[in-house]
Every structure is written in C-alpha cells, then in structure tokens.
Amino acid sequence: MITTVRTRYAPSPTGFMHVGNLRTAIYEYLIAKSNGGSFILRIEDTDQTRQVEGAVEVIYDTLKIAGLNHDEGPDIGGAYGPYIQSHRKTGYLEYAKQLVDKGAAYYCFCDKERLEELHRDGKEGISKYDRHCLRLSKEEIKAKLESGAPFVIRQLIPEGKTTFKDEVFGEITVDNKELEDQVLIKSDGLPTYNFANVVDDHLMEITHVVRGTEYLSSTPKYNLLYEAFGWEIPVYIHVTAVTNESGEKISKRKGAESIQQLVEKGYIPEAIVNYTTLLGWAPPDNREIFSLSELCDIFTLKGLSKSPSVFDYQKLKWMNGEYLKKMDFDEYYKLAEPVLKQSIKTAGIDLRHIGELCKTRIEFIRQIPSIIDFIDELPDYDIEMYTNKKMKTTSENSLDALKLLTDFLSAQEDFTNDAIYADTVKLAEEKGLKSSQLLWPLRTALSGKQATPCGASELCALLGKTESLRRLEIGIAKLESAQVEK
RNA sequence: GGCUCGUUGGUCAAGCGGUUAAGACGUAGGCCUCUCACGCCUGAAACAGGGGUUCGAUUCCCCUACGAGUCACCA
Numbered sequence: 001m002i003t004t005v006r007t008r009y010a011p012s013p014t015g016f017m018h019v020g021n022l023r024t025a026i027y028e029y030l031i032a033k034s035n036g037g038s039f040i041l042r043i044e045d046t047d048q049t050r051q052v053e054g055a056v057e058v059i060y061d062t063l064k065i066a067g068l069n070h071d072e073g074p075d076i077g078g079a080y081g082p083y084i085q086s087h088r089k090t091g092y093l094e095y096a097k098q099l100v101d102k103g104a105a106y107y108c109f110c111d112k113e114r115l116e117e118l119h120r121d122g123k124e125g126i127s128k129y130d131r132h133c134l135r136l137s138k139e140e141i142k143a144k145l146e147s148g149a150p151f152v153i154r155q156l157i158p159e160g161k162t163t164f165k166d167e168v169f170g171e172i173t174v175d176n177k178e179l180e181d182q183v184l185i186k187s188d189g190l191p192t193y194n195f196a197n198v199v200d201d202h203l204m205e206i207t208h209v210v211r212g213t214e215y216l217s218s219t220p221k222y223n224l225l226y227e228a229f230g231w232e233i234p235v236y237i238h239v240t241a242v243t244n245e246s247g248e249k250i251s252k253r254k255g256a257e258s259i260q261q262l263v264e265k266g267y268i269p270e271a272i273v274n275y276t277t278l279l280g281w282a283p284p285d286n287r288e289i290f291s292l293s294e295l296c297d298i299f300t301l302k303g304l305s306k307s308p309s310v311f312d313y314q315k316l317k318w319m320n321g322e323y324l325k326k327m328d329f330d331e332y333y334k335l336a337e338p339v340l341k342q343s344i345k346t347a348g349i350d351l352r353h354i355g356e357l358c359k360t361r362i363e364f365i366r367q368i369p370s371i372i373d374f375i376d377e378l379p380d381y382d383i384e385m386y387t388n389k390k391m392k393t394t395s396e397n398s399l400d401a402l403k404l405l406t407d408f409l410s411a412q413e414d415f416t417n418d419a420i421y422a423d424t425v426k427l428a429e430e431k432g433l434k435s436s437q438l439l440w441p442l443r444t445a446l447s448g449k450q451a452t453p454c455g456a457s458e459l460c461a462l463l464g465k466t467e468s469l470r471r472l473e474i475g476i477a478k479l480e481s482a483q484v485e486k
Numbered sequence: 487g488g489c490u491c492g493u494u495g496g497u498c499a500a501g502c503g504g505u506u507a508a509g510a511c512g513u514a515g516g517c518c519u520c521u522c523a524c525g526c527c528u529g530a531a532a533c534a535g536g537g538g539u540u541c542g543a544u545u546c547c548c549c550u551a552c553g554a555g556u557c558a559c560c561a
Binding site for chain 1: 519
C-alpha cells in the first residue's frame with residue numbers, strides 16, 4: 001500500500017513565532033517533502049479566550065519568509081478543509097458522543113468549584129479527576145442534559161498500560177494510572193486541543209505527527225483515543241526543545257526573539273532556516289551549509305537529537321556571514337545599496353566596488369557603515385597609529401614618508417590602484433625603504449582607521465588625488481605638532 | 487512529589503562493543519598580505535559519577551547525581 005506522507009504544522013495563533021516553533025515547522029516540511037508528501041497548515045484556535053489580533057498573519061508571514069510553502073491551509077484551501085479549527089467545530093461533539101456510546105468517554109457535570117476543591121485536597125500534588133460523574137446512571141445523565149445543565153465530556157482511561165512508539169525516542173510505556181480522564185469537549189461546546197488534534201489529524205489523513213516533547217507525556221491518551229475510534233495511529237516524531245544559554249526552553253516570556261525580529265536585525269532568512277535545522281538535527285555528512293531544497297534531498301529522521309539544544313547566536317552570526325559571502329553579487333547589492341548610499345555622500349565613488357570590498361568582511365549588512373565611514377570624512381585619529389613595529393614605522397619616519405608621498409602623489413598621473421601600488425613600491429626601493437614604511441603611513445593618513453576594506457594604494461584611487469593630498473597634509477600637520485610638543 | 491525523557495569539549499554535534507573519540511562555532515597561536523578581514527595551517531578543550539555484562543565499554547544493563555517535560559474545561 002502506498003500512502004502519501006502528510007504532515008501538518010498546527011500552531012495556536014499566539015501572534016509570535018520563535019526559532020523553536022520554526023524548527024518544528026521545518027521538520028514537518030522536510031519530512032513531507034523528502035518523501036514527496038504534503039505539508040499542511042492548520043490553525044488550532046479552540047481556546048476562544050486567547051484570541052490575538054493578526055496572529056494568523058504572523059504565521060503566514062513567517063512561513064513565507066522561511067520558504068516553507070504549505071500545500072494546504074486556511075489561506076489557500078485544500079481538500080480537507082476548513083483549516084481553522086474553530087471553523088470545523090460541528091463534528092467534534094458527534095465524535096465525542098461516539099466515544100460515549102462505545103464506553104470510552106462519559107459526561108461530566110462537575111462545576112469549577114468542585115474541581116478546584118478536588119485539586120486542593122489532592123495529596124502531594126497528584127490530583128486526578130475522581131470520576132464522580134462516572135457513577136451517574138443513564139437516567140440521571142439524561143435528566144441533567146435535558147435540564148440544560150452545562151457539561152463536559154471526559155475520556156475514560158481504561159486500566160492497564162499503554163505503549164507507543166516514537167521515531168526519535170523509541171518505545172515508551174506508561175501505566176494508565178498516571179493518566180487523567182481528560183476533558184474532550186469543553187462546556188462551551190468546543191473540543192480541547194487534545195481532542196481536536198486527534199480528530200483532525202485523522203480526518204486530514206496526517207501520517208506523521210511532529211510536535212514538541214512537551215506532548216510526549218500526553219501521547220498515551222492520544223493513542224487510547226485512536227484505539228477507541230479504531231483509527232490508524234500515525235507515526236509520532238517528538239522533537240526536543242530549543243533553549244537559551246541557561247537551558248530554559250525559549251519562549252516569548254523568556255525574551256526569545258521572533259523570526260521576524262531576527263530578520264529585522266539583519267539575519268538572512270536562509271541562514272536562519274539553515275542554522276535552525278541544524279539545531280537538533282545532524283546531516284549524514286559533515287556539511288553545514290544547506291539550502292532548503294538540499295535539505296529536502298538529504299533529510300532523514302535518523303539525525304534528530306534526543307536532547308535539547310542551546311540556541312547560539314554566535315554560530316548563527318557566523319552562518320549569516322557565510323551566506324553573505326556566497327550570495328550572488330546582484331542579490332547582495334540589492335541589500336547593500338541603500339546602506340552604501342546612506343553612508344557615502346561623496347560624489348564619484350563607485351558604490352558597487354565599495355560594496356564588493358565589504359562583502360567578505362561583514363556578518364551583517366548593517367556593519368557596512370562602520371567600515372566605510374572614513375570615505376566621506378576623515379575621522380580624528382591618534383598618531384600612535386603611525387607606530388607599527390611589524391611595518392617598521394614610527395611617528396618620525398612616518399612624517400618623512402608622508403612628505404615624500406605628497407611630492408610623489410602630486411606628480412602621479414595614473415591614479416589607479418595598480419599604478420600607485422607599483423610606483424610606490426618602486427619609490428620605496430629607490431629610497432632604501434621597505435614598501436610598508438610608505439604604505440602603512442599612507443593608509444593611516446588616508447583613513448585614520450586601524451582597519452580598512454582595502455590597501456593604501458586602493459584608498460588613493462578611491463579618494464582621488466585632491467582628497468588624498470588633503471588628508472596627507474592633515475597627517476603631516478598632526479605629526480609635526482606632536483614633534484613640537486616633544 | 488509521581489511519571490516520562492535526557493546527559494560526548496563553552497556551544498552545535500558525529501559515534502551506534504575494539505577509534506590517536508570526527509567536524510563546526512567560539513577561543514589561542516601561526517602563515518599569507520600595503521592594514522584589517524577573507525583564506526590556509528596548528529593548538530588547547532569532552533564521553534556526569536559509581537557499579538555490573540563482556541576478552542574489551544562513550545556505546546548494553548542497573549543505581550546515583552544533575553537537567554528537562556508533564557501532571558488544566560491552555561495549546
């Protein structure tokens with residue numbers, strides 16, 4: 001029998017998606033796509049008290065940013081709709097009643113007060129529903145229902161043990177004594193998440209249920225439900241949590257950032273997806289840089305980790321730089337151009353070239369201004385920078401060098417990088433100097449910075465003759481006034 | 487507290503009874519170079535602890551410690 005793999009990402013619309021959420025979605029997507037299956041989006045909004053404005057849009061937006069295109073969902077439809085749980089409420093009660101008829105569930109009329117009391121009296125923190133309403137006779141139930149008394153429907157957990165198989169954790173057995181008769185249908189008539197989930201997964205023919213390990217302990221109850229209905233149990237894949245440096249599961253409350261915020265901070269979506277996938281999953285080989293479609297080709301359940309992973313910004317930052325380096329130049333330039341335009345007002349500068357120089361030296365586009373800000377305006381710098389042991393320069397010989405260079409550059413006609421470099425080296429040779437003894441002071445005078453995106457000769461070409469000479473003059477003045485002070 | 491799960495360098499992680507215990511980020515040092523960066527090379531750094539099983543345990547079993555999850559008419 002050939003069954004198509006169907007996975008679903010089933011978030012509740014809280015208006016926030018962090019890397020933990022994203023990672024679950026990625027794995028669902030990859031499991032489906034690596035098997036030629038379908039990836040479905042379903043919104044789990046059965047809690048009417050927690051509706052958040054615009055929350056569903058955040059989910060659409062995030063999936064789109066990440067490139068996780070779903071095959072079915074509220075916004076695009078599909079053969080198994082509707083894809084918003086609150087829109088499909090009609091069926092749940094009927095299914096719950098089926099369970100009542102089968103003896104796998106029962107009506108409960110206990111009010112909040114009684115339940116609270118029950119919890120309060122519970123010993124040692126263990127408090128299960130006491131099956132008070134299970135004792136009700138058929139007639140009593142009928143009478144209460146007819147009188148319009150509010151009710152819930154609870155799952156009747158049978159005696160024994162329940163075993164289920166998870167693809168990452170293996171077989172897990174739990175004594176049913178640990179399981180509570182959980183509510184299936186709430187008094188507002190809506191299903192609980194736990195019930196809606198089972199019914200919808202079955203109705204939507206979901207083959208692989210992927211979710212966080214927080215559901216590991218309720219999985220036996222799901223299995224009991226599937227068994228009571230006589231439905232086929234899906235493949236379970238429980239994925240571990242993503243934590244912060246302190247080992248706490250990341251959450252909005254703990255200061256996690258949303259995917260949208262990460263993108264706003266300059267992280268490239270592909271890098272976020274790449275890094276997030278590797279957080280809790282290891283590829284069969286040693287590669288680390290993967291596109292989403294490459295991941296589809298090589299993804300296997302085998303690489304999923306059993307222990308939680310700490311989210312490491314440092315490594316994500318590195319990966320972001322890697323993506324920037326390998327990015328197609330035009331695509332990169334589209335991102336860099338606005339930043340370049342803003343930080344360079346000087347006319348006649350080839351921005352594309354500057355962009356090119358920056359490309360391999362940054363991890364974020366926003367780092368560009370700080371490495372090129374000297375172009376518009378020479379920053380005030382410390383003359384200590386002229387002294388460099390390795391370059392064999394001191395403030396004294398730098399002064400001589402700058403004077404020499406002023407004469408030399410004034411006379412220089414070919415103001416291209418190659419020509420200036422070659423001629424400067426030649427000049428140094430003639431004067432019995434190391435080329436660095438000219439080039440180092442030159443770079444310093446032109447940029448006033450410890451680090452520049454290119455060498456001294458290229459700086460000359462970049463700034464032009466007039467500006468270069470002007471900056472040399474400033475350098476000379478700085479060095480001379482320092483000598484006078486001595 | 488009960489139950490369930492987990493524990494390889496600072497972090498992500500490979501390993502699936504016999505290895506000098508991979509690799510990556512970070513870190514230290516070096517090389518290259520007109521600076522920085524890129525790139526390249528090298529180094530430091532780990533099997534939580536204790537018992538078994540076995541000729542042999544990071545790998546299998548048990549106990550302890552630590553951590554996580556869960557115990558709602560929330561998802």
